[in-house]
Each structure stands twice: as C-alpha cells, then as structure tokens.
Amino acid sequence: MILNNDEYTVVFDGITDVDLQQTFTCGQCFRWDQWQDGWRGFAGPYQCYVYQTDDKIVVNSFNPVEDMETFGKYMAHYLSLDMDYAALREKFSRDEMMKKAIEYAPGIRVMTQPFFETLITFIISRNNNIPRIKKIVDAMARTYGTETGGMYAFPQADQLAGVTVEQYNELRMGFRSKYVYDAVQKVLSGQVSEEFIRESDYETAKKHLMQIKGVGPKVADCVLLFSCEKWESFPKDVWINRALEQMFPDGLPECIKGLEGIAQQYIFQYARFNLEK
DNA sequence: ACCCAGGGTAACT
C-alpha cells in the first residue's frame, strides 16, 4: 500500500486477481458508475475515483483526506483486498461447478459496505430489478444525501428522520416505501443496530434484522453478507434457486462451508448470464 | 394485456 498525501491517493500494488468491473456490477452494490478509465462513487464517507492497471488498484479521493493511513485501510477492507482470495478460490474449485462459476468471473470480491446504506438498498431490491433499484437509490441520494463535488452521498439515517412514506412514494418506491420508513425508525431508535449484529452469531443477527417490516430471509442475508461480514449467509433469489436446481441438485459442496456467501456471489453472476430462465 | 424482477407474509398441511 503506497500512500500519496499530496493527491489523496492510495495505490495497492501487485494485485492481479481483482476485476473492478466484475466486483461493481455483480449485484452487491448499486452506486458505482463508470467514469473515465475506472469507476467513481462513495466508499463509505470517501468520495473516490477507482481504477486499475495490470497489477495495481488506484484509489483517488476527490476530497482532502485527513488520515491517509486510515483511508488506505478502509479501502482495503471495503474492497476485500485484505482477504486471501487466491486460497479461497483454490479451495472452492475442488468442486467442479464452483470451478466453472469462478472461471466465469474470477475477479469478483465481496465488498464490505456501510450497514445503513446496504440495509435500505436491499429493502428497495425486493421484487425489483437492478436498473430500477439503482434509479431509486440514486433518487434517494439526490433528494436526501449530502452533495460534494456534483455527487450525492447516500443519506445517513438521521438525514431521513423526518421523511414520510408519502415522500418515499414520490421516489417511485411503491409498496417498499413503508418498509424503508420502518427500517429508518428502527435504526434511529436503536432497536436495530449494527453493533448488536456484529457481536451476534449468524442466526441471531438474521432474526434481529427480520424485526423490520418487509425484511425477510433474502434481504437479511444480503445485509449480513454485504455489510456485516457474515460469510456463511447465502441469499437466495430467483437466479440462485435456478442455480441450485441446475448446478447443485445434490446440495452445496462441502468446500464452501463457512464461506457460502462468497461462493454465492460467483454462482449468482454465473447463473445470471449462463443459465436458462 | 402480459411478463418479469436479487421477496414477504399469511395460511395452510
């Protein structure tokens, strides 16, 4: 990790097995857009431009960064660069179907995104498609988020404190409006908290999230996987169900035990583009 | 009009 304090840039050197395209478009996040030779968006509080070369990932903050060391560590964790994916892929590839799925998109990393943002966006994902999820999430940011340099950060919970169901309806959320409203209230009151989830086991954490109206097993699993590092959580949507039928009729292989969620992301991407409806 | 989309819930066996 090389830090450039003058340009607020972090360079991760010697990385050849990450593909930003695959990572940002595999359905785990909804707010990274292609820009210049890479991608721009928010990694938590950091508004960034991220691009890669043959063996480097470069993260450039648009805004001044106080503590570059902290920024670097945050980005490494956000992009899961601090995990040994080579070992993980090798282990998963003991199973032939997993090997096939990984070969389709070997550069995927399961990111660790901010809790509140992940919770709300996956509530919006319910019975929805990825382009429209992106549209609604973007409308939320533009309407209630903080603007910096022409971009809008996803709002914090307190920025949504006074927002009504009717106001969410104006963002075309439809029947999901009341669920977003309930989630905001429960986060603000502390009835639902990331801290509780992080100190709980997977099952307890899942039940905790399912207190929220409109949050069932699928949305809970997405939040646990994409923001709380519960790697055993395995979100099941229509594509995963097709994959389970067509690729894993005898159940999931033993070699992904404990890390089912990461395996799930390879399977999801493979299924979306290779399986029949 | 009909189909689908990174589902949830209630009401059944």
Add this chain to the structure above:
DNA sequence: AGTTACCATGGG
C-alpha cells in the same frame, strides 16, 4: 418445518 396463495410496483 415445508409448501402454496396472494400481495405490490414499474418497466419492457
């Protein structure tokens, strides 16, 4: 505990 209707919205 597992299956089955029904729910709800916008985009194609």
